Amino acid sequence: MDTDSNKIIDEVTQGDYKYGFVTDIETEFAPRGITEETVRYISTKKNEPGFMLEFRLKAFRHWLTMTQPKWAHLTIDPINFQDIIYFAAPKKKENLEKLDQVDPELLATFNKLGISLEEQKKMTGVAVDAVMDSVSVKTTFSETLSKYGIIFCSFSEAVQKHPDLIKQYMGSVVPYTDNYFAALNSAVFSDGSFCYIPKGVRCPIELSTYFRINAANTGQFERTLIVAEEGAYVSYMEGCTAPQRDENQLHAAIVEIVAMKDAEVKYSTVQNWYPGDKNGKGGIYNFVTKRGICKGNNAKISWTQVETGSSITWKYPGCILLGDNSVGEFYSVAVTNNHQQADTGSKMIHLGKNTRSIIISKGISAGKGQNSYRGLVKVTKNAINSRNYSQCDSLLLGSQCGAHTFPYIQVGNKSSVVEHEATTSKISEDQLFYCQQRGIDTESAIGLIVNGYAKEVLKQLPMEFAVEAQKLLSISLEGSVG
Amino acid sequence: MESTQQHSITLERMVDLFETNRKVLSSNDTALLAGIRDKAFTLFGSLGFPHTRMEAWRNTDLKESLGLGYDYYFHPLPEADIQKVFRCNIPNLDTAIIGQLNGWYVSKDVPLMELGNGIIMGSLAEAKKKYPTLVEKYYNLSTNDVSDVFTAMNTAFEQDGVFIFVPQGVKSPKPVQLINVIHHQDNIFMQSRNLIVIGDNASLSLVHCDDSYNQQASFSNLVSEVFLGENAFLDHYKLQNLNNNSTLISASYFKLEAGANLESHYLSLNGGLIRNNIQVLFNGVHGNANIFGLYLMDRKQHIDNQVFVDHAFSDCTSNEIFKGVLDENARGVFNGHVLVRRNSTKTDARQTNKNILLTDTARINSQPFLEIYNDDVKCAHGSSTGQLDPEAMFYLRQRGISEESARMLLMFAFAEEIVGKIAIPQLRQRIEDMVKKRLQGELRICEQCVLHCSTPNHPLDFKIDLSKI
Numbered sequence: 001m002d003t004d005s006n007k008i009i010d011e012v013t014q015g016d017y018k019y020g021f022v023t024d025i026e027t028e029f030a031p032r033g034i035t036e037e038t039v040r041y042i043s044t045k046k047n048e049p050g051f052m053l054e055f056r057l058k059a060f061r062h063w064l065t066m067t068q069p070k071w072a073h074l075t076i077d078p079i080n081f082q083d084i085i086y087f088a089a090p091k092k093k094e095n096l097e098k099l100d101q102v103d104p105e106l107l108a109t110f111n112k113l114g115i116s117l118e119e120q121k122k123m124t125g126v127a128v129d130a131v132m133d134s135v136s137v138k139t140t141f142s143e144t145l146s147k148y149g150i151i152f153c154s155f156s157e158a159v160q161k162h163p164d165l166i167k168q169y170m171g172s173v174v175p176y177t178d179n180y181f182a183a184l185n186s187a188v189f190s191d192g193s194f195c196y197i198p199k200g201v202r203c204p205i206e207l208s209t210y211f212r213i214n215a216a217n218t219g220q221f222e223r224t225l226i227v228a229e230e231g232a233y234v235s236y237m238e239g240c241t242a243p244q245r246d247e248n249q250l251h252a253a254i255v256e257i258v259a260m261k262d263a264e265v266k267y268s269t270v271q272n273w274y275p276g277d278k279n280g281k282g283g284i285y286n287f288v289t290k291r292g293i294c295k296g297n298n299a300k301i302s303w304t305q306v307e308t309g310s311s312i313t314w315k316y317p318g319c320i321l322l323g324d325n326s327v328g329e330f331y332s333v334a335v336t337n338n339h340q341q342a343d344t345g346s347k348m349i350h351l352g353k354n355t356r357s358i359i360i361s362k363g364i365s366a367g368k369g370q371n372s373y374r375g376l377v378k379v380t381k382n383a384i385n386s387r388n389y390s391q392c393d394s395l396l397l398g399s400q401c402g403a404h405t406f407p408y409i410q411v412g413n414k415s416s417v418v419e420h421e422a423t424t425s426k427i428s429e430d431q432l433f434y435c436q437q438r439g440i441d442t443e444s445a446i447g448l449i450v451n452g453y454a455k456e457v458l459k460q461l462p463m464e465f466a467v468e469a470q471k472l473l474s475i476s477l478e479g480s481v482g
Numbered sequence: 483m484e485s486t487q488q489h490s491i492t493l494e495r496m497v498d499l500f501e502t503n504r505k506v507l508s509s510n511d512t513a514l515l516a517g518i519r520d521k522a523f524t525l526f527g528s529l530g531f532p533h534t535r536m537e538a539w540r541n542t543d544l545k546e547s548l549g550l551g552y553d554y555y556f557h558p559l560p561e562a563d564i565q566k567v568f569r570c571n572i573p574n575l576d577t578a579i580i581g582q583l584n585g586w587y588v589s590k591d592v593p594l595m596e597l598g599n600g601i602i603m604g605s606l607a608e609a610k611k612k613y614p615t616l617v618e619k620y621y622n623l624s625t626n627d628v629s630d631v632f633t634a635m636n637t638a639f640e641q642d643g644v645f646i647f648v649p650q651g652v653k654s655p656k657p658v659q660l661i662n663v664i665h666h667q668d669n670i671f672m673q674s675r676n677l678i679v680i681g682d683n684a685s686l687s688l689v690h691c692d693d694s695y696n697q698q699a700s701f702s703n704l705v706s707e708v709f710l711g712e713n714a715f716l717d718h719y720k721l722q723n724l725n726n727n728s729t730l731i732s733a734s735y736f737k738l739e740a741g742a743n744l745e746s747h748y749l750s751l752n753g754g755l756i757r758n759n760i761q762v763l764f765n766g767v768h769g770n771a772n773i774f775g776l777y778l779m780d781r782k783q784h785i786d787n788q789v790f791v792d793h794a795f796s797d798c799t800s801n802e803i804f805k806g807v808l809d810e811n812a813r814g815v816f817n818g819h820v821l822v823r824r825n826s827t828k829t830d831a832r833q834t835n836k837n838i839l840l841t842d843t844a845r846i847n848s849q850p851f852l853e854i855y856n857d858d859v860k861c862a863h864g865s866s867t868g869q870l871d872p873e874a875m876f877y878l879r880q881r882g883i884s885e886e887s888a889r890m891l892l893m894f895a896f897a898e899e900i901v902g903k904i905a906i907p908q909l910r911q912r913i914e915d916m917v918k919k920r921l922q923g924e925l926r927i928c929e930q931c932v933l934h935c936s937t938p939n940h941p942l943d944f945k946i947d948l949s950k951i
Contacts, residue, residue, distance in 0.1 A: 396859075399827075404853045405850075406849070407848075409849065414840055416868070418867045419866040420863075420865040421864040424852060426857040
């Protein structure tokens with residue numbers, strides 16, 4: 001590596017996380033630590049019906065019997081679960097009806113993040129649900145959407161207004177027994193988004209949730225539930241940022257998607273939680289369980305993720321392909337720089353006949369980052385004529401980083417075809433030379449090559465997100481060369 | 483106590499056996515070797531037998547195998563009809579044959595052959611007595627830090643096996659054929675240990691067969707340590723052809739010094755449950771290892787290949803290709819793991835696993851892992867599972883070839899990628915025959931070792947069924 005490149009890498013790795021500010025907002029907290037009392041406190045605070053408290057308590061009791069999983073290729077400092085505040089909420093006025101009733105500080109925060117709730121409403125035609133710390137702050141466009149019968153609101157609101165739907169679908173894809181962090185989330189989750197698309201409705205605008213951790217010492221536990229009835233379509237985006245802090249903050253979320261017959265759900269994530277500083281201090285522990293089920297025939301669920309933030313990412317968005325001919329997709333770009341670690345990938349469970357899935361995963365490792373792809377493709381005996389194609393490429397930038405691939409492939413019938421391929425390499429000197437020869441400087445050339453490398457995934461993102469993702473990618477990596 | 487009767491294999495039983503027979507076990511040991519044995523026994527005791535909740539054993543359940551009743555012997559059994567047992571040979575292939583019966587080196591008259599060129603071959607137990615320094619120099623070097631229960635158990639219990647030493651600069655003139663036959667009137671549990679040392683610039687061609695002669699159940703726990711000196715070359719063939727009631731746990735530890743070259747072929751043709759644990763360590767720069775595997779399984783057979791390649795030095799290349807055909811209720815497991823360490827620049831590592839499932843009840847679990855800590859590498863892996871290419875089938879059918887023949891032809895072509903890599907022509911011919919027979923389903927039960935179930939004068943032809951055209 002030449003000195004120029006080293007210099008550029010240094011500049012990049014020392015670059016500031018631009019979302020690292022803290023907003024001074026009046027916040028109310030639950031007492032530190034977790035007991036049954038905490039769970040009850042959260043439930044009471046949210047004025048929840050009995051079935052919710054019951055669900056939370058069951059989850060909490062189950063969580064107590066579990067231990068933190070150790071199988072991931074991650075080095076995680078011990079987490080003291082009693083040192084976390086499980087509920088923090090910006091104090092808000094009762095029954096927020098109009099945007100001007102929202103705390104101006106809060107609006108300013110989201111403006112600063114580039115999510116102008118007000119402007120969004122007028123200009124871009126994207127409905128936004130903004131979640132600060134544990135509570136949904138404001139959902140835009142709800143009224144417009146309700147004309148179509150679409151429900152898009154905070155999870156808490158859905159619990160109050162649509163308890164039947166929540167009761168029916170919550171935990172149906174990710175049961176509280178699923179894993180350690182799912183159990184924890186089920187016990188203490190505070191808010192999140194709920195989205196219901198009725199039969200035959202094609203959601204006319206993109207739905208979006210913006211998550212923000214603000215308060216110190218808190219964990220964020222949100223829960224998203226998307227239900228698309230027969231023939232429905234929705235494209236859903238989420239983004240996330242957090243302040244720059246020296247301590248690690250825990251984020252354990254659950255996303256559940258239910259797609260009925262002929263329904264299609266497209267879920268896009270640009271994850272940019274605070275990744276910690278260049279020495280690996282601080283940063284978000286991002287432990288997320290995301291799963292969708294194609295319940296009916298011909299359903300389709302597509303996950304697209306751009307993971308650039310978090311000090312630790314532990315996340316395997318998956319699809320259960322239950323309906324015949326259903327389709328699961330997973331497109332991912334995961335970047336680890338400095339001391340970031342990511343263990344991420346997808347799970348495709350083929351249960352129905354003629355089910356198809358595709359996994360495209362692009363890992364980029366720089367600095368001392370460790371980037372692992374871990375994925376499961378399981379084709380059961382009855383999933384005849386199923387098809388999977390997985391491609392997991394890793395790009396290494398610098399000699400200190402690591403890139404790992406851990407695919408699990410299980411095939412149980414003779415008519416299915418499952419293919420997996422992966423390559424690991426650095427940016428080739430030939431490619432660089434070619435660009436430089438044409439007068440493109442090293443930094444731009446690398447930007448170009450990395451963007452080209454990730455293009456297959458980025459092109460899956462909705463337009464609004466693609467721009468943000470591309471910018472993020474260039475900030476995270478431009479100038480690195482192996 | 484010198485033998486035990488028909489007990490299942492449990493930790494308690496093995497601990498008890500070890501303690502009661504400690505003296506017999508270490509009768510040929512030097513002080514150093516006895517120390518190694520004791521240490522391994524402690525490790526074995528602390529590890530215990532694996533279960534399916536352990537990540538490394540998730541897809542291979544030994545419960546049934548371990549639960550059968552087995553005889554265990556602390557001395558070699560009388561060799562009833564030694565000539566009959568070892569008439570295995572490959573037509574027109576001149577090899578030096580080393581026989582093992584139930585893990586014990588056979589041929590009492592010459593326990594250790596010392597050839598003119600300095601090559602030593604024979605019983606490991608004898609080598610421990612005759613060449614203690616040589617054995618001590620290499621023994622347990624590769625397995626010392628391994629926390630594998632079967633390797634530890636083997637180190638604790640082994641009493642004999644094969645020792646091969648090829649001195650520096652010597653090229654072994656003819657292939658060595660090591661035949662381990664399992665033959666006993668009752669179920670038997672056996673453990674055997676091989677130590678193979680190939681000196682700097684030396685070379686060896688080794689054909690290593692595991693065969694069984696009857697339908698009795700058996701449980702074999704084999705460990706081979708293989709050392710390749712600088713620029714040494716080993717052409718290695720592991721042929722596994724056991725009955726359907728057998729369980730074979732076979733661990734091979736290859737350690738390659740700078741510039742060493744390993745060509746290894748694992749051909750699993752039959753067996754109840756086979757687990758190959760193949761570990762390759764590059765202990766110097768510019769090493770090269772090609773590890774090929776072929777498995778043809780049917781009925782309730784189970785094949786598990788665990789391949790670990792440790793690129794601990796720079797400029798090494800490794801290439802793994804494992805291919806398998808699984809029929810009926812067979813179960814296949816492939817777990818490849820390539821580790822490229824921090825300073826191993828210019829590494830080129832490849833890993834491929836391809837499977838064909840012939841029924842809806844056959845299953846495959848494929849886990850090709852890459853773990854890479856260096857950016858100056860070329861690594862790729864691929865895994866595919868499917869069925870015979872319908873277009874290829876159509877092409878053949880269109881040309882009047884019957885479905886059955888076309889199927890055979892395509893499967894044979896699939897296997898040929900591995901078989902074709904066999905460098906010894908006579909052996910390749912023999913394996914091709916065996917694969918053909920195996921694909922036609924004939925190789926299931928061999929009254930005796932399959933190596934002589936076709937007559938040398940009438941080599942099998944692969945026929946396209948002209949009568950159906």
